[in-house]
Amino acid sequence: MGGIVDIWNIALLQPLVNFLVILSEVFFDNFGLAIIVLTILVNLVLLPLTLKQMKASKAMAALQPKLKQLQKKYPGDRQRLSQETMKLYKEQGVSPMGCVLPLLLQFPIWIALYQSIIKTLAVAPEELLDLSQRLYSLPMIHQAIPLGSRFLWLDLGYPDKFYILPILVGASMWVQQKMTPMPGMEDRRASMMQWMFPAMFMFLTITFPSGLALFWIASSLLRIGMQYFVTGWGGLLRPAGEVVKAKPAPKEEAATTKEGITPLERGIKSEERGDKRKDRRRGHRPRRK
Amino acid sequence: MALLGLLAFSGCSGVAFGGWPSPTLAEGTVYVGSLQGKVFALDPAMRRERRFFPAEGEWVFPGEKKEKIGAIYGRLVVAGGLVYVATDERTRRAGKVYALDAASGALRWFFEVGGPFVGTPAVAGGKVFVGSSDGKLYALEASTLGKIWEYKTGGKIWSTPVVQGNVVYVGSLDHKLYALDVGTGKPVWEEPFEAGGAIASTPLVAGDVIYVGSFDSKFYALSAATGKPVWPEPFKAGNWFWTQALLDGDTLYVGSLDHKVYALDIKDGTPKWPQPFETGGMVKAAPVLASGTLVVVSGDGKVYGLDPQTGRAVWLPFDIGGPLWAQPFSDGQTVYLSAGDGLLYALSGQRGELLWSFPLAQ
Numbered sequence: 001m002g003g004i005v006d007i008w009n010i011a012l013l014q015p016l017v018n019f020l021v022i023l024s025e026v027f028f029d030n031f032g033l034a035i036i037v038l039t040i041l042v043n044l045v046l047l048p049l050t051l052k053q054m055k056a057s058k059a060m061a062a063l064q065p066k067l068k069q070l071q072k073k074y075p076g077d078r079q080r081l082s083q084e085t086m087k088l089y090k091e092q093g094v095s096p097m098g099c100v101l102p103l104l105l106q107f108p109i110w111i112a113l114y115q116s117i118i119k120t121l122a123v124a125p126e127e128l129l130d131l132s133q134r135l136y137s138l139p140m141i142h143q144a145i146p147l148g149s150r151f152l153w154l155d156l157g158y159p160d161k162f163y164i165l166p167i168l169v170g171a172s173m174w175v176q177q178k179m180t181p182m183p184g185m186e187d188r189r190a191s192m193m194q195w196m197f198p199a200m201f202m203f204l205t206i207t208f209p210s211g212l213a214l215f216w217i218a219s220s221l222l223r224i225g226m227q228y229f230v231t232g233w234g235g236l237l238r239p240a241g242e243v244v245k246a247k248p249a250p251k252e253e254a255a256t257t258k259e260g261i262t263p264l265e266r267g268i269k270s271e272e273r274g275d276k277r278k279d280r281r282r283g284h285r286p287r288r289k
Numbered sequence: 290m291a292l293l294g295l296l297a298f299s300g301c302s303g304v305a306f307g308g309w310p311s312p313t314l315a316e317g318t319v320y321v322g323s324l325q326g327k328v329f330a331l332d333p334a335m336r337r338e339r340r341f342f343p344a345e346g347e348w349v350f351p352g353e354k355k356e357k358i359g360a361i362y363g364r365l366v367v368a369g370g371l372v373y374v375a376t377d378e379r380t381r382r383a384g385k386v387y388a389l390d391a392a393s394g395a396l397r398w399f400f401e402v403g404g405p406f407v408g409t410p411a412v413a414g415g416k417v418f419v420g421s422s423d424g425k426l427y428a429l430e431a432s433t434l435g436k437i438w439e440y441k442t443g444g445k446i447w448s449t450p451v452v453q454g455n456v457v458y459v460g461s462l463d464h465k466l467y468a469l470d471v472g473t474g475k476p477v478w479e480e481p482f483e484a485g486g487a488i489a490s491t492p493l494v495a496g497d498v499i500y501v502g503s504f505d506s507k508f509y510a511l512s513a514a515t516g517k518p519v520w521p522e523p524f525k526a527g528n529w530f531w532t533q534a535l536l537d538g539d540t541l542y543v544g545s546l547d548h549k550v551y552a553l554d555i556k557d558g559t560p561k562w563p564q565p566f567e568t569g570g571m572v573k574a575a576p577v578l579a580s581g582t583l584v585v586v587s588g589d590g591k592v593y594g595l596d597p598q599t600g601r602a603v604w605l606p607f608d609i610g611g612p613l614w615a616q617p618f619s620d621g622q623t624v625y626l627s628a629g630d631g632l633l634y635a636l637s638g639q640r641g642e643l644l645w646s647f648p649l650a651q
Contacts, residue, residue, distance in 0.1 A: 125308075125447065146462050
C-alpha cells in the first residue's frame, strides 16, 4: 500500500502541486488563474480520451432503440439476448467499455488534480508543513509560498460567503449532466442523476474551499464545450423521455447504405428475416407487433 | 459516491484543526492548551502523583464540557496574573485573544479580529503584541486587551513578535521582517528586511543581532539597529526554517523542515558539529536545554537528547508516536511537551525518561 501511495505522490500529486505553484507565480501570483489554467491544460491532455468516451456514449445512446427491440424480442431468453446484444455491438463497432474505460483512465488524474489544489491551498499551518515536503528544490517555487489566495471576491481557502459559487457549481453541473447521454439508463433514473450530482456538489461547495469550487466550475464549463462539440446541446433542448437519435456521419457509428438504412438497422432487419425463416421452418407464425 | 468518499478521505471535510499548543511553566503551574480547544492549568506535583483532576489550584477553561475555544498554535503567556491565549477560530475566519485569570481560569477579557492567530502573543511594558492572519500586528493594553495600535504587513503574520527595548520585531509571510516602535507602531528601520521566502519563524534577538530563518531555507543574522545582514552569507539548509533558534554561549541551535538540527557559530553562521543531527521528521519546534542535554522534538514523533557540543545522541529517543510540532518547555531539568496524541508529557532532560503524562482530552 505504501508503495502505491509513493508512486501516486511522486508520479502524479507532486508534479501537479509544483506545476500549480509555478503557474500561480507566472500568472501574477494569482492562484485562481492557476487553477483555471491547470484545469484547461489537464483537459487538453485528456481530450482524446474524453472525446472517445463522449463519442462512445453517443453511439451507445443511438443504439438504445435497437437494444430495446432485442429486449422485446427475447423477453425470457437471457442467453440469447446477451448473444444478440454482443453481436449488435460487434456489428456497430460499439463497446460498452468504450464509455467506461476512458472515464476510468481519467479518474485518477481528476482525483490527483483535486488533491493538488487542496494541498497547494494550504490554509492551515499543518497543511503548509505538509506542502513543504512536496515542493521541488527550485527557489522560484519556495519564493511563491504561501500562494495569494485572493481571486475576484473570493478567498480561495474558504467557502464563498455570498453563496454565488454553489449556485454556479450546481448550474454548470446540471447543464453538463443534462447534455450528457446516459445510455442504458431508465429515464427516471437518468433524470434523478441529472439532479442528484449537481445538488450534491452544490451542497459540498457551501462548506468546501472556493478554490475547489473554481476547479469544478472550470471543469464543467470545459466539458459542456466538449459535449457540445460531440452531441450538440443534446438532452438540454430535448424534452425528457425523448430518444436520442444518431446524427449521420462518423463512419464507425452509422454510415448509411444505398438502401438508405444504417448498418445497425440492416443488422436488425437481417436478424429479423433470419428469425422469420427459422420460425417458418419450425411452423410458427411471426408475431405481429 | 466514490468521489464523495475520496473527498472525505482527503481530509477536506470542514472539520476544525487541533493546532499545536505549547506548554509553559509559570510560578509552579503548567499552562497548556489542548487539541480540543481547552486551556489547562496543572500542578506538576499533583500530576506526578496522578491525583484526580482538578486538584487544588488546577482548572480548565472553558469549564463547561461542551464549550471550547479555537485551535491554539502558540504558547500560553503568563504575565501580571493573567494567562494570554491566542486562538485560530478558523470556522468563523477569526482570531481571538483571551485573557484568563491565572489563579482561577475565569475569563477576564477577549479581543477578536478577522484573521486567525497562529503565533504566540508577546507581553512587555504593559502591552500585548500579537500578529494575525489578517496581516496585522496588534498592540493591546495588557490589562484590558483594548487596542492601542495596529500595523498592516503584506502577508499573514504567523510568527511570534519579540520585544527588545522600544522595538518589536515580527516576521510576516510577505517575506519581510519588520521592526516597529512599541509605542507608536511606526517602522524603525528604513526598509523592512526582505528574505527570499516567507518568515513564519520567531526572531531571536541577542544583543544587537537578530537571528531569523525563512521559507527560502536560509537562516539570517541581521543588525537589530538597521535590519542589514551581519553574516557574509546566510546559512542554507535543505528546506524551510519555521522555528526559532536557541542560543547557548556562542552557538545557535536551529531545526529545519529538512529533518535536521544544526549548530551554528554565532559569529558567521558556520556549522559547529561535524554533521547536523538528522531526525526522521520535520523539525518545527526550537530545541531546549535540560540538564545539559539538547532536547529536540521532531515530526517523526520522537524526542531526542543530544550532546550540545558534538550533536551526538546521549539517550535513546523517547518515542511518542504522534507528530511533535509544539514548542517544548524546559524548566532546566524537566521538559514539558504536548504531542499530537493529545497528551502532555513531562520528561527528564538527563535521561529522557517519562516522569508523568496527562491526557488533555478531558
